[in-house]
Amino acid sequence: MDKRAQGEPEEQGGQRGSGLHARVLDALGPAITAGDYPPGSVLRTDEIEERFEVSRSVVREVIRVLESMHLVASRRRVGVTVLPPEEWNVYDPRVIRWRLAGPDRPRQLRSLTVLRSAIEPVAAGLAARLATPAQCAELTEHALGMVATSRGQQLERYLIHDIAFHRVILRASGNEMFARLGDVVAEVLTGRTHHQVMFTDPDPAAVTLHVRVAEAVRERDAERAEALTREIAAGAMAELDVLAP
């Protein structure tokens, strides 16, 4: 057969995974979640095979993965049909990433922010009751880091502390499902920073709130931790109304 891409450094775009499997998946996944194939459209395996110049093995494995995300359903004699968005496993990190990278980004960002505003306050309340001393220390450290980097064009460093702060809260909640949202929060915060006008420093009020949350957790004041985090969440929602369509 024809030799393709034999090792030369022609790494295109921003996908991870260098295998053929990953390459096809990172082409089809985003395309589907972007709505390029409207619900109900059918893909045939041999068509994909031809389009990407890969073998059936690869295509079939990709289809299986897409199927496991409920993006498509494969049926005999009919082909691989694209499922409507309501069916998608919207909690799958890859689906989230794909949608954040596509035209659905604003809507997705809003969904995720609402999700955050529901989860994080409860997580903070739990963290106040369960956080280890080490976690309390981390929390304070990152809150102070946010203060230190909140002025003078240090958004990138600020972002790191911000993400770490929320990650610690989610992990300290002691709930595995909350903990798993750390990546989602990171994605949202990163997206916000990188799409915002890069000249505006973070809202000082938000910074202060983070410090006070760390304080409340350290003092095991669950009520206050929850209430303060709810304020942070409200801020995030308000910010969204300014930025998103």
Add this chain to the structure above:
Amino acid sequence: MDKRAQGEPEEQGGQRGSGLHARVLDALGPAITAGDYPPGSVLRTDEIEERFEVSRSVVREVIRVLESMHLVASRRRVGVTVLPPEEWNVYDPRVIRWRLAGPDRPRQLRSLTVLRSAIEPVAAGLAARLATPAQCAELTEHALGMVATSRGQQLERYLIHDIAFHRVILRASGNEMFARLGDVVAEVLTGRTHHQVMFTDPDPAAVTLHVRVAEAVRERDAERAEALTREIAAGAMAELDVLAP
């Protein structure tokens, strides 16, 4: 090769999907989530191949799906290594189902209930602002259905209304991510009913709360809808402390 399972009705256990792929997946998935293979253990494809008497293709597709759930990671020259629970995609419906069916059930049930207690009040608040008249009607209908079936050993019919009620709230919230938790809630409620002593009728207080939530949503009172749902959630948490280890 040897002919295996050529169509005779030897359907074992409670898994859906009759393909070989589904059969192997429904054997390996539960085993891994149950902890039968401790994190770090390695599975070799040809070993699985032999154990289940299926071909390489099938095994590879199963591995790819397990990999997409972050239950395992496949590396060349090493094999397929089982990942630690912190890595698992705990929002994948199948992972949830598998864990609920295994020894991790109590812990999983607790996680899910905490998740519910964070999400559902916020969802109810949103539903109060966004629910269509039709959804309000559904809500009332199911709340009344719960009342009607709350006495006299009609737990199964009660359960149906209970599930439907929560599903409508989650869908009416207008948030796709909330909506997708409908199945999770259904799973939790079903599990609770079927593991509880089947002779105790539902708590009348909880029933009343549902009726009042429907009322609040119908009257577009977001605050009240949220507060009442928070009470329902608190009840579910309290109930859990009685039932779970």
Add this chain to the structure above:
DNA sequence: CTCGGCAAATAAGTATGACGTTTTGGTTTA
């Protein structure tokens, strides 16, 4: 004795051809 590189072994990754199975839809027949 240690370090560093080269070579062989190993297991996953990919390609391909053959066959089985289910669904669909048209065609034939009562």
Add this chain to the structure above:
DNA sequence: TAAACCAAAACGTCATACTTATTTGCCGAG
């Protein structure tokens, strides 16, 4: 006209050959 039947289409499964990355460990240089 309606029911039964047959054939084509697409996925599902199997088997096998070959490729590639990674690890292990041997061996020689320092």
